[in-house]
Amino acid sequence: xxxxxxxxRLPFPPNDGGAVYIYYTTKYLSRLGHNVTLASLISNKHExxxxxxxxxxxxHAVDGQFKPYSFFSAAKSSFSRSPITIQHRMKSDLMRxxxxxxxxxxxxxxxxxxxxxAFINDVESIFSGRPIVLRQSNVEYLLLKRxxxxxxxxxxxxxYYDQYRLMKK
Numbered sequence: 001x002x003x004x005x006x007x008x009r010l011p012f013p014p015n016d017g018g019a020v021y022i023y024y025t026t027k028y029l030s031r032l033g034h035n036v037t038l039a040s041l042i043s044n045k046h047e048x049x050x051x052x053x054x055x056x057x058x059x060h061a062v063d064g065q066f067k068p069y070s071f072f073s074a075a076k077s078s079f080s081r082s083p084i085t086i087q088h089r090m091k092s093d094l095m096r097x098x099x100x101x102x103x104x105x106x107x108x109x110x111x112x113x114x115x116x117x118a119f120i121n122d123v124e125s126i127f128s129g130r131p132i133v134l135r136q137s138n139v140e141y142l143l144l145k146r147x148x149x150x151x152x153x154x155x156x157x158x159x160y161y162d163q164y165r166l167m168k169k
Contacts, residue, residue: 002035004106004130006099006123008090008115009043010061012052021137022112023053030056037106039098041066041091060101062094074159083166085140090118099126106130114140114167141168 011022030036036057041064042048050059066089067073077083099122109132111117117134124132141164148160 001107002037002104003029004037004039004102004109004127005057005112006095006109006116006119007038007040007112009045009064010038010040010048010050010053010059011112012049013047015047017137018113021135025110025112025135026053027056035104037102037104039095039102041089041094041098058104060098062098064089064094065091077166078159078162081166083140083144083163085163085167086115086118090115092119092122095119096122096126099123102126108133110135113137141165 005022005026007022008018011019011026014020014023026036026038038053038057038059038061040059040061042061043064043066045066050061053059096119099119106127107130109123109127109130111120111123111132111134114134114136120132144160144164144167148157148164151157151160
């Protein structure tokens with residue numbers, strides 16, 4: 001079976017929860033004899049490497065051009081009503097480049113994490129009619145809700161609470 005995994009960043013090394021669950025899924029799908037292709041953004045915010053991944057998958061990764069959050073990006077998120085982690089970092093034009101490089105027509109597509117759902121329109125247009133599965137390791141909105149309740153900074157508390165509501169929606 002040809003499996004396309006779409007990830008918000010490269011899952012190697014597997015040194016945090018998201019990278020662990022994606023990396024080992026890739027590895028064991030490959031070990032089971034599936035042809036795995038990984039389409040991903042490269043994050044400058046995380047240690048990443050493609051060499052180990054290429055043992056298990058064909059990798060199509062593009063520079064995600066991740067920039068630090070700023071007051072402007074927070075304001076844009078609030079006005080656009082889109083969570084900052086999605087509207088600021090999940091750039092469809094960049095992921096589209098990785099998706100268009102995929103040569104093998106997938107039998108199934110795995111969207112790894114809620115953030116990759118931002119690419120659903122491109123995925124559906126490029127791989128029309130293919131089944132798509134959204135897999136999540138976290139309930140992202142609950143993480144933001146916890147941040148809202150634990151921070152003491154009133155500005156951040158309000159921002160996290162707003163982000164929690166946007167992510168839940």
